Amino acid sequence: MADKQMMDRAEHVLYKTYNRFPVVFDHGQGVKLYDTEGNEYLDFGAGIAVMGLGYGDEEYTQAVKEQLDKLTHISNLFYNQPSIEAGEKLLAVSGMEKVFFTNSGTEAIEGALKIAKRYHYNKLHEAMGDGCDGCEDKEPDMTGEIIAMHHSFHGRSIGALSVTGNAHYQEPFKPLVPGIRFAEYNDLDSVKALINDKTCAVIMETIQGEGGIYPATEEFLKGVRALCDEHDMLLILDEIQCGMGRSGEMFAWQRYGVKPDVMTVAKALGNGLPIGAFLASGKAATAMVPGDHGTTYGGNPFVTAGARAVLDIFEKRHIVEHVREVGAYLSEKLEELAAECSVVKEHRGIGLIQGLELTVPVGPVVSKALLEEKLILISAGANTIRFVPPLVIERADVDEMIKRLKAVLS
Ligand SMILES: Cc1ncc(COP(=O)(O)O)c(C=O)c1O
Numbered sequence: 001m002a003d004k005q006m007m008d009r010a011e012h013v014l015y016k017t018y019n020r021f022p023v024v025f026d027h028g029q030g031v032k033l034y035d036t037e038g039n040e041y042l043d044f045g046a047g048i049a050v051m052g053l054g055y056g057d058e059e060y061t062q063a064v065k066e067q068l069d070k071l072t073h074i075s076n077l078f079y080n081q082p083s084i085e086a087g088e089k090l091l092a093v094s095g096m097e098k099v100f101f102t103n104s105g106t107e108a109i110e111g112a113l114k115i116a117k118r119y120h121y122n123k124l125h126e127a128m129g130d131g132c133d134g135c136e137d138k139e140p141d142m143t144g145e146i147i148a149m150h151h152s153f154h155g156r157s158i159g160a161l162s163v164t165g166n167a168h169y170q171e172p173f174k175p176l177v178p179g180i181r182f183a184e185y186n187d188l189d190s191v192k193a194l195i196n197d198k199t200c201a202v203i204m205e206t207i208q209g210e211g212g213i214y215p216a217t218e219e220f221l222k223g224v225r226a227l228c229d230e231h232d233m234l235l236i237l238d239e240i241q242c243g244m245g246r247s248g249e250m251f252a253w254q255r256y257g258v259k260p261d262v263m264t265v266a267k268a269l270g271n272g273l274p275i276g277a278f279l280a281s282g283k284a285a286t287a288m289v290p291g292d293h294g295t296t297y298g299g300n301p302f303v304t305a306g307a308r309a310v311l312d313i314f315e316k317r318h319i320v321e322h323v324r325e326v327g328a329y330l331s332e333k334l335e336e337l338a339a340e341c342s343v344v345k346e347h348r349g350i351g352l353i354q355g356l357e358l359t360v361p362v363g364p365v366v367s368k369a370l371l372e373e374k375l376i377l378i379s380a381g382a383n384t385i386r387f388v389p390p391l392v393i394e395r396a397d398v399d400e401m402i403k404r405l406k407a408v409l410s
Contacts, residue, residue: 028055052268054390067305089311096279101299105240105266106155108276120144120200144200145179153210188223206252209241213355244268248324248351273306327351373404
């Protein structure tokens with residue numbers, strides 16, 4: 001009853017953009033969550049791929065508490081040590097050259113798009129030469145066009161929404177940012193067909209998450225990289241969901257032997273603290289200059305102390321290697337389940353970002369798993385169950401999840 005009252009209050013006050021499941025969560029430990037009535041849940045959603053270290057990790061919590069007592073915010077008018085150290089660690093594991101900390105994934109995408117536009121602008125200005133008398137009168141068209149992918153997801157702010165290939169999300173908010181064209185994911189010819197001399201970047205997820213867990217093929221990713229090199233366009237890889245170890249590499253693109261010019265991360269970077277980042281290398285690393293971009297909170301010592309602790313723990317506890325090992329086990333078990341269950345159409349994904357496409361709508365399945373089996377699963381698209389658990393799950397958790405999921409699907 002207390003829960004019912006709480007949910008009624010929530011519906012009264014919170015702006016209604018979500019249809020929430022009827023559970024009020026209270027606390028978590030490891031890969032388990034507990035609602036306000038004391039029920040225990042097995043979590044294979046990790047707060048949408050965020051809680052990589054699971055809940056209540058002592059070392060992480062301690063690091064965050066210490067920073068909370070010291071200094072939470074100072075603004076980007078000054079330096080702070082946690083942001084420098086978190087930045088150094090992020091560059092070390094990615095091989096990128098510069099990082100900008102944001103407050104969310106969508107803001108990381110905004111920054112990445114601005115780098116692309118700025119890069120294009122710089123290029124045109126250079127081409128016009130220094131002595132560009134009367135440029136203002138001529139008003140040259142500086143529009144940089146961007147190629148994005150159908151069925152992608154990059155966030156909800158206007159810029160990020162503009163490159164999100166989902167008409168349903170876009171339609172009510174038009175007009176969006178101009179100059180965005182959509183190609184088919186994993187179809188190199190469809191990318192080639194959209195390139196013109198205004199195209200300044202290609203943006204894509206290395207593994208499409210919300211769109212249904214579709215990894216890029218090696219041929220496609222390498223092909224897009226080659227096109228970007230050939231046409232002097234930036235390759236922006238969105239690693240917000242598939243990055244931070246989830247694919248069995250620190251960043252999913254590291255599997256393919258290609259490197260982006262710009263990459264975005266968020267979600268598991270803060271293990272629940274709101275932080276994202278865009279990282280750039282080579283020509284993209286210097287495209288923006290002081291005054292081009294900013295944020296009040298971004299990179300504050302509190303959230304970057306959390307990210308620093310996450311990156312430390314990843315290294316110390318070999319989280320990526322663990323994901324590889326337990327991810328292979330999850331694959332094996334999902335393959336077996338797919339062979340046994342007639343409602344499973346296809347199994348996709350790698351590491352701890354996997355999906356089962358069903359022949360039936362996924363909504364009721366996820367809901368039944370939660371309410372009857374106390375198993376937290378999330379959906380991707382209309383028909384796919386998405387498995388993005390905390391990265392610290394063990395084989396026994398996989399076994400338990402499969403047992404509960406079988407009960408739901410049978
Ligand atoms: C691939 C990808 N990009 C961007 C975003 C947006 O991130 P945020 O919700 O932190 O703004 C998401 C969120 O789900 C995502 O999965």
